Amino acid sequence: MDHRTATNPLEQYFSANRGRAMFKWRHYFDIYHRHFETYRGRRVTVVEFGVAQGGSLQMWKSYFGPEARVYGVDVDARCKTLTEDRIEIFIGDQGDRSFLRQLRERIGEADIVIDDGGHRMGQQIATFEEMFPLLVPGGTYLIEDVHTSYWRQFGGGYEKEGTFVEYVKRLIDQIHAWHSESRDLEVDYYTRHLKGMHVYGSVVVFDKAEVSEPVHQRTGQRSFKRGRRLLRRARRRSSLLSRLPALRHR
Ligand SMILES: C[S@@+](CC[C@H](N)C(=O)[O-])C[C@H]1O[C@@H](n2cnc3c(N)ncnc32)[C@H](O)[C@@H]1O
Numbered sequence: 001m002d003h004r005t006a007t008n009p010l011e012q013y014f015s016a017n018r019g020r021a022m023f024k025w026r027h028y029f030d031i032y033h034r035h036f037e038t039y040r041g042r043r044v045t046v047v048e049f050g051v052a053q054g055g056s057l058q059m060w061k062s063y064f065g066p067e068a069r070v071y072g073v074d075v076d077a078r079c080k081t082l083t084e085d086r087i088e089i090f091i092g093d094q095g096d097r098s099f100l101r102q103l104r105e106r107i108g109e110a111d112i113v114i115d116d117g118g119h120r121m122g123q124q125i126a127t128f129e130e131m132f133p134l135l136v137p138g139g140t141y142l143i144e145d146v147h148t149s150y151w152r153q154f155g156g157g158y159e160k161e162g163t164f165v166e167y168v169k170r171l172i173d174q175i176h177a178w179h180s181e182s183r184d185l186e187v188d189y190y191t192r193h194l195k196g197m198h199v200y201g202s203v204v205v206f207d208k209a210e211v212s213e214p215v216h217q218r219t220g221q222r223s224f225k226r227g228r229r230l231l232r233r234a235r236r237r238s239s240l241l242s243r244l245p246a247l248r249h250r
Contacts, residue, residue, distance in 0.1 A: 011030075017055065017059070020082070046064060046068060047114070069086055073117070079091065100131060113142070115144065120155050133193075146168075171190055175194055
């Protein structure tokens with residue numbers, strides 16, 4: 001066990017858990033703590049898709065502290081009974097966009113959204129598209145188990161159109177759309193609101209922010225006088241020189 005693991009409060013909570021059951025890949029704790037630590041002790045709203053036995057909702061409640069409000073969402077109606085102080089449960093299908101829109105209205109806004117629900121492609125994409133806008137600027141969206149993008153039984157497959165991983169690859173393009181020279185890639189909602197993505201094994205974390213067009217500036221004094229024209233001339237001369245031996249042999 002390394003130092004980070006030993007001092008990670010989520011890892012400690014999980015190991016000592018005598019509350020409701022939860023299921024976690026051990027390497028997720030480091031990722032959670034890296035991205036969620038700054039929210040601790042603050043008045044935060046956390047939404048998790050995938051309640052199962054209710055254990056992770058209790059973990060979030062304990063980790064984020066007494067000011068936190070935790071919402072769970074699950075398709076299994078039995079989960080409704082897991083409601084408790086500062087934990088509210090909604091029952092519905094995360095692949096159903098009209099349900100997600102109603103949910104958005106009920107919750108208002110959130111600081112953190114975690115998707116640990118059905119892990120099928122359509123569910124993951126619908127939930128991301130409907131719930132990312134719910135986040136406040138500075139908010140965090142975390143999706144788990146994206147390895148299902150490689151599993152046929154979940155609708156996945158390597159480089160298969162429509163998987164969540166392929167969707168993430170397209171978001172890399174969208175983040176760079178400010179610099180696009182193609183009509184097929186233009187600035188959109190994600191260019192303006194997705195500050196960055198962190199891709200880990202099985203987990204992707206999205207940072208939301210108001211993103212404006214990048215500004216490139218120079219400060220300080222130039223070290224060399226050579227401008228672009230001089231540089232071009234020097235490159236032309238060196239390419240001519242490199243062709244000289246070939247000319248000599250003719
Ligand atoms: C992996 S478990 C969640 C585990 C829980 N977050 C934990 O850490 O202990 C997945 C949950 O997603 C729920 N689920 C499956 N399909 C769903 C859907 N379409 N909409 C919402 N929840 C769904 C299942 O009922 C199940 O409780």
